[in-house]
Amino acid sequence: MNETLKVLESRRSCRNFKSEPVENEKLETIIKAGTYAPTGMGKQSPIIIAVTNKELRDKIAEENRKIGGWNEGFDPFYGAPAILIVLADKSMPTYKYDGTLVMGNLMNAAESLGVNSIWIHRAKEEFESDFGKKILKDLGIEGDYxxxxxCAIGYAAEPLPQAAERKNDYVYYVK
Known part of the structure; x- marks a missing residue:
């Protein structure tokens, strides 16, 4: 079977990461793959904020926890040592789709390199808040994102589950 298809079939969300950091070369390769996601009209509306700084990572996790309504001490990133945050320029009519494709590329590229991942939501709420706006300002990012x-990434602390069988009515053919 084609290696790309193997990756697509084997990728699973990881909910328990080791604290071991992802090697810089692998991290840069994963990020590069994200930048090659298709975007509407080729406008490249998304941006990626790569967070490997533990202090900032933990602050973002705490903000995400509060938004999600979990108890104190819960880590919504499951201990992942790195977070790749995808934002997209709202002035583009395709921004949500563009950002979603970047997320898919990040997760699939990670899998291809033996790095595990999971998509964690609530980035919208984070970056609408003063907390998120300050991160953007501190990074010199301007615009309406x-x-x-x-995309939380790292190495799994335990084996991941096998893929569920695909449902029977997933595809309808019109010939």
Missing amino acids: EGIGH
């Missing part, structure tokens, strides 16, 4: 998602 909406948070699309967090």
